[in-house]
Amino acid sequence: GAVVSQHPSWVICKSGTSVKIECRSLDFQATTMFWYRQFPKQSLMLMATSNEGSKATYEQGVEKDKFLINHASLTLSTLTVTSAHPEDSSFYICSAPTSGRGDEQFFGPGTRLTVL
């Protein structure tokens, strides 16, 4: 299947700092990518849709000023958690649909964020 990578795989930061997470589609172009958050023993919750060349669209209840998304190119989307707090600690996962390959959607390996 298609490959989606994320960097870093884990990060620990102090409360109040900002953290950037990268999501890359390695062998296909993705005009759209999705960002999810997953708390322990729970399912994935969609946070936002990252659109190449335009603003991201956020799901209800997700603060766009706190979770900044930039879709810099057809293979890269970044999620910046600004002024992180302990309640932002979670597993963040990105995905990209592979239009033209049957609409399968592939996920990155995830980034474990721990805010102290």
Add this chain to the structure above:
Amino acid sequence: SQQGEEDPQALSIQEGENATMNCSYKTSINNLQWYRQNSGRGLVHLILIRSNEREKHSGRLRVTLDTSKKSSSLLITASRAADTASYFCATDATGANSKLTFGKGITLSVRP
């Protein structure tokens, strides 16, 4: 609200047995996808079934889709200890522009 709802929520079987997991959803869909997640890891795409398909096979996996009942099932035959993981169904609803909605997941434990 959850689009996909899997059952059972937890399943424990002996190696070699078959595992059947079910998923129900609420709206019309373009496709339904099944994923596996090992603890603390990302999601592995298992299989996609389109709304106009009724059954698909991939190795030891068999997926069915009944759009009239808005339900799908994932069958893993001849299970192995390595199949131990959480399994999620995710629906690509009609008009959702590829946004997936996930069920709560099923925790499968395969005892060696």
